[in-house]
Amino acid sequence: MEILRYAAFSTDPAGGNPAGVVLDAAGLDSATMLGIAADVGYSETAFLTPRGGGRFDVRYFSPLAEVPFCGHATIAAAVAYAERHGTGPLTFETRAGTVDVRTGQDAAGTVTATLTSVTPRTAPLADEDLAALLKAMRWSADDLDPALPPRVAYAGVWHPVIAAASRRRLAELDYDFDALGELMARHGWTTVDLVWRESAEVFHARNPFPPGGVVEDPATGAAAAAFGGYLRELGLVAPPATIAVHQGADMGRPSLLTVGIAAAADTGISVSGTGVAL
Structure with a gap:
């Protein structure tokens, strides 16, 4: 082996x-x-x-x-x-x-x-769960982008999608590891997909991952696929579309994920990237 x-x-x-x-x-x-x-x-x-x-x-x-x-x-x-x-x-x-x-x-x-990915799905995020999530993240409702509403998205595993109103808010990641991990374990969430929209085709993301014992993931393909499904289901893109997701820069491991969003609602989301041996 x-x-x-x-x-x-x-x-x-x-x-x-x-x-x-x-x-x-x-x-x-x-x-x-x-x-x-x-x-x-x-x-x-x-x-x-x-x-x-x-x-x-x-x-x-x-x-x-x-x-x-x-x-x-x-x-x-x-x-x-x-x-x-x-x-x-x-x-x-x-x-x-x-x-x-x-x-x-x-x-x-x-x-x-x-x-x-498998066929993606999007579900509402209950008000009480959003409040608990924001508390654990040490965010407030004013930190959110109203054009990208909070949801829970799936493309193999579930992720809350939370959109920051500014790049600065996204950069200032300082959350309660134990509280967020307990909340995520209770709901079966894998990572939290924190995003900021730079333009219609360019997004920045950060993904806390306390259920895996990791403070943050520098590139999360499952969350990118779930996010592509979220954008399609909420009508926030005009498919077929391709978006770029930049992740990891804030933790010193810049990553680029290319997300392809087909028009048909019952089709998977494609995520492309390179790889290098360590």
Whole structure:
């Protein structure tokens, strides 16, 4: 068994979101996977069990628990696989459902991976849950952008989507780790997707991740896919559309996620990015 380490959504090892990758996890049980993820220490590690024909069973573990789906570890695993076996289509059978992935390579040899999420969903965020979330974040209602209303969004896992009224508010991240972690565990939220809209096609994001034992994720593919579904369902983009999500700059690991939003409401959201070995 080989444990690989890749940064997703960057071509610079100093950027992106690090993930562990095991390309052949056949025979590993849950306890072993969790132990490996804890030893690796990244926000997630992806474990692939080949089924043949480019199809894999995939499980994702944070240092503390298994999660149904992880976008950045999917990108990292796809890039790692393509660098060893060539580019092309892959199918990841995850606990959240089937995720199609394709990889390609440019003239300079850089591999890009694109995942297509399960069908996204958006749900209301109850007033009392929003109040508890803002309290844990140490935000107020005045910090919110009224044009991007709070919701809970899903594209494999659930994320509250909270839009900041200013880039400065987004940059000043100082939350109550224990209080937010307890609230998120109670509702089954994976990360909180904090966003700021720079323009119609450019967004900035930060993703607190206390359920995984991580203060902040530098690039969150699952949240980007959920956010794409949120924008489509609320009519905040005119699909088909492509948006850029910049994440990680405030923590010194700049990342770029490219989100493709198809017009049909029952289709998944695509998230594309590069990856680099660490």
